[in-house]
Amino acid sequence: MNSLITMNDLTNDDIHRILLDAEKLLPVAKGNFHLPLLKGKILGNLFFEPSTRTRMSFETAMKRLGGDVINLGAVASSSVVKGETLHDTIRMVDGYSDIIALRHPRQGAAQYASDCAKVPIANAGDGAGHHPTQTMLDLFTIKQAHGKIEKLNVVLVGDLRFGRTVHSLSYALVRFGCKLTLVSPESLRLPEEIVNELKEQGGELTITEDLKPQLKDADVVYMTRIQKERFPDDDEYFRVAGIYKLVANDLASVKKDMIVMHPLPRVDEINPDVDSTRHAAYFEQAFNGVVTRMALLCDMLNVPIPENIGGGN
């Protein structure tokens, strides 16, 4: 693999291999073991949109592996405000780094950047398009909880229309035979073209507006924030804001090993009283961003990961 633009760049075998690599790297991600596999390598972090977890976890992943990071910094203080094109920014950073992580408000930006650059591009989110590294950390979190990613009942909740996280994730889950229940208000349903494509790929989908009845049989409940910034006007946002709220009491009769996930940040869709239940997996999920991106960075830079790390023979 070179660039990672969408989940289509990874075969199912690639996904399994990278998830195994991530598991091997856990002691390094936790800082218990020093393994400078990427020493001398530089990651160019280009975030044209705000990001906390994705940007910081890419940075942590690179540094845990002994590599270095350069940042675009705030768009307001870069050449972008002087009218520099994405093409020219990429051509410049291409010369400064060995790999680029790109987040951009426009859909297709990562593919475009990949066409401009010689170094691999990791798509860290392109508009309402794709977010494959988030999908990989989501799959890792699911595997950690259930020991597998195949044939699970996954309930996706909230903004399924604009949420690129659920777009990438739903494609991946269907590939592994998971059954998807899509819970959203009508105005925020998964785009029809994606629903059709998932069905063509054999996906078993249920579309509903009702969250509570879906909880009992779920293996994973994936909550998302209704993203105010993606709405054209406030009225439309307030009509659907706060429509789904998960509280600890809702989890009384769910499966014992069911996990609640969320790409974070959350607003009010998961009550803090859920945090202390056995089902809350979202903070671990955020940590998993580091270990998964470590595995992805190594893979994209063709750096093999040793079999026994920290405590091996």
Place this chain on the structure above:
Amino acid sequence: MTADEQSMRRVTAIRNGTVIDHIPGGMVLQALQIFNVDGRHSNPISLVMNVPSRKLGTKDILKIEDRELTQEELDRLALIAPMASVSIIRNYSVAEKLSIQIGDEMINVAHCIYSNCISNAEREPLPHRLKVLKTSPMTLQCHYCGRIQNLDRLVNNLL
């Protein structure tokens, strides 16, 4: 005389130039746009619109005098008229017969219909690329954002 021959004779034969037959009915104005013909600074042009066709139901015909369209120009027509047949006319006779060649990709023919696609950002220099996923029915996908294009909207985005 067949219906097709009758249609072809609705306008006079041309001495030299290009005749494009079997353009789907009502699409000939878009064809002119594809060939960058604006009607004010061009050679003599004859249009036939919405005549009966066995193959297409209704069809349009375009005759451009004193201009031989190149294969590259004609291939752009695949967007609206993949079944078109083209004759190069020299001295009132058909000198060459050409057909539209549909490749894997259409480059700089039209821009993606989604305004938020990076290819629609101002001054970005890379070409507009539409992948041909299927030819029947014509199914095109933006190379960059990966979204399937609605052809009715795409013909308004010709370059």
